[in-house]
Amino acid sequence: MSADEQRGRKPRADVQRNRAALLETAQRHFLQHGVGTSLEAVAKEAGVGPATLYRHFPTREALLAAVLQTRSEELVARQADIEQLGDAAEALEQWLRAMEEYFSAFSGLPDPLMAAARAQEPDNPLTIPCSILITATDQYVRAAQSAGHVRASVQGNDLFLAACSIAWIKGNGAEKESLDRLRTLIASGYRQRDTQA
Template sequence: MPEAPIPQRRPRKDVIRNRNLLLETARRHFQQHGVNTSLEAIARDAGVGPATFYRHFPSREALLAEVLQFHSAELQGRQQHLLGLTNPLEALREWLLALEDYLSVFHGLPEPLVAAARLCEQNHPLTHPCEQLMETTSTFLQSAQHAGQVRQEVQGRDLFLATAAIAWIRGNGSTDPLAVMGLRSLIEHGYHPQEATPQN
């Protein structure tokens, strides 16, 4: 006779409360000070000790991955809207702008995401959200490629990294908006199909 499954214990209310408080406090600190803010300051502001903090979030990347879930709903809403556009090139262009906004939500956010994209380690907390962003970028890219609006050799990973670079520049605050627009235009010109050179 098979053994009955052991019932799963539900988390205590204080455990759930501490976790939610840490996430909200971390989100506020990331917005004010960037993703490299002091983890000790987050724990102190949330009113928990370091041991409690690290039981919930063993690393900065684990905490950041959870906090990003707060901001993913808006990006997903923009994604669904863009999937309904009839012009694939316009959908790709608008998705890259939406992705840029998302990557700019916290100062310094592009660096850990790009690092996760480079390492491709499945146990890294940021690998899955990073892969999802690259897959979505590839979806919009491939639609534009099938329509003949984008060069076939362009990869979704390339556009993700280029967009992360612009988001990093925006977050750095040292480049004026016109220069950022110029960088966007330069990247867009790079993925457009090359026009044939007129023959004499």
């Protein structure tokens, strides 16, 4: 935005207004109907034509990424909380839970995220946030490994995939107990075996 402002005109008022209305409406529709909601309905309820929506956000992923951007503040707030506690193992666990809840924000969200997580999609607007999350996860993993709590073979990418999977299963209506068992199963998988006695 700085490039446009510095060299030339001020951004138009209706552009900002429409963009804000679209984001607000889209978030509500994603919440209510999942990421597959009708984009035409979003445009109509935001009071703009379909072309305006597609001009601002060329693809569904672009709109989704913009909406998620506003939601990610919550996640970085959690990060601040997590980094305060000293235990690296506990920090990793909480971070995974935070990511899982982030992935569960909208029904169907894990699918586009997983599709974007693979590197070979550089033009997918979700790829960058995904790689940021993977990098963050990797840092928590390394810290826990340094403290001897996590196996050396585990990578941040692995636990990102695991958290995404849990969110995917949750979104498909699995029971709470199944999810709890799966989470402990995964935790037992990445934790360093304690010297038994």
